[in-house]
Amino acid sequence: MSRPTLRYNLNDLLAFVTVAREGSFTRAAARLGVTQSALSQAISGLEARLKIRLLTRTTRSLSPTLAGERLMQAIGYRFDDIQQELEALTELRDKPAGTVRITCGDNIIQTTLLPKLMPLLHEYPDIKVEFDIDYGFRDIVADRFDAGVRLGESLDKDMIAIPIGPELRMAAVATPDYFAQHPLPKTPRDLMHHRCINIRLPTYGGLYVWEFEKQGKKLNINVDGPLIFNTSLHITAAMLGGLGIAYLPEPEFSPYLEQGRLIRVLEDWCPSFAGYHLYYPSRRQPSPAFSLVLEALRLKNSGYAESQSP
Template sequence: MARRNLNDLLAFVTIAREGSFTRAAAQLGVTQSALSQTMRALEDRLAIRLLTRTTRSVSPTEAGERLLKAIGHRFDDIEAELEALTVLRDKPAGTVRITCGDLVLRTILLPKLTPLLHAYPDIEIEFDVNYGFRDIVADRFDAGVRLGESIDQDMIAVPIGPPLRMAAVASPDYLASRQAPAKPEDLVSHRCINLRLPTYGGLYVWEFERRGRPLNVHVEGQLTFNTSPPIVEAALDGMGIAFLPEDEVSPYLQQGRLVRLLEDWCPPFPGYYLYYPSRRQPSPAFSLVLEALKLKQVRS
């Protein structure tokens, strides 16, 4: 029996997962026209339509879904086995893909992983800066980084950073003509800078706690952003009160450009965790990344 070239099946799996010929072509390193020809040849050979194409997206047909479920994980298994073979090399090699936010990338991931990259030049790390909750299995990431309280239970979660605190802040100019809030309920009479959550699209409800008593406040204001850097800028410009992780505003608090408010209502909470699927065998490269990121226990 003649052996089949599996490149066309790999092309199909990549297109179905990406939902785009453009993104799939970039991932596979081929032109979009060549990828389209490969898919037409595969569908002609099987005499069945595998993909539904529209002007905006590509999605599997019923037959395509069946094929994707049958073979998609097999390519993942092959890739994992090939990566596992790097343990037999003098030095581990391979690519580790991590999805994360920009703050944790700057403050934790890059500082901890830069020495590793110098020590192991054959290891590559790809960072996907994303504020939504990516499906790391479907999107073929090795790991993701989130706050501990938001990680699914079927994932292995490893702490990589210290506890965090939120900080309500405003500029001295904003507070010059207003009385600072004495309790979270006072925020309803202030201009606040809102954050729209990227995953569900709703506005973030400001969460406070004091002596075990939680209190959530729905705030209002003229500005809403879906990322934190412009919120910091708006607060510095006197446009209202912001509510962000302490690390994002601490330099401006030290410089006196921002003033902290309601500090006794902002207790510490679990910080960032690296999470990855429990059923996936880590590659040697990923194991080194994991070890470099683990929060080291301080011995007394």
């Protein structure tokens, strides 16, 4: 006698996978485009049919149970494979389509990503690009991003990185009004006697240590000041308000330096370094849409080779 077959709605399984990954019914409902009530009912129905709890819910947290973890490991990646295959089918269309998700910082969107991608998006109206502003080093595989953007050539395991911008330099700047009231710093150590605007790096949790180098001599300076931010956008605004010295990559300040609204200091302590790179998993077959985005962003005639982590 054959065993009875249990049939499960794939939407319910997708609902479970999404909730488990997001760790939140609110975020999962927003990603799936459904109500939280419908999502909760789908999970409850799935648990009732399986006769086992898949999620542990409290007023402050949500996490998979042991059974939920096992189910995630068994089916989570299969939904990713299905999505990837569906996106690959756009190769057979007249024009590729699909969504490309990129995690990055604020400034690189304005200076590089949008200018380079606008012509592509006009030519291919069915391609969508989603930007996630985040200054931490996201796990783009676990968080289901197609790519990320970061400074330098540091790579996560199994990542490919391509340069999308030229070499950069850091810049220490403040307004003329600020320096009318405070002496110009002659060396990086002088910054310890200045009001400086800090940034806290999400990945490490600590304040960014200002790094300088001159003729092979490196100095790391812990600065202090009235403000701490976790994005560069507000640092620039505060510094333009005369609240202290800021230290960020040159492109953050270029328009204001050209207008004479800022004074740059310690320039001889700021050597060039590898600029912005786009990185993505080496083991994942790029979708047609992502391949077009990749080609649009690639730095032409850069002299840099595409690099891959071991």
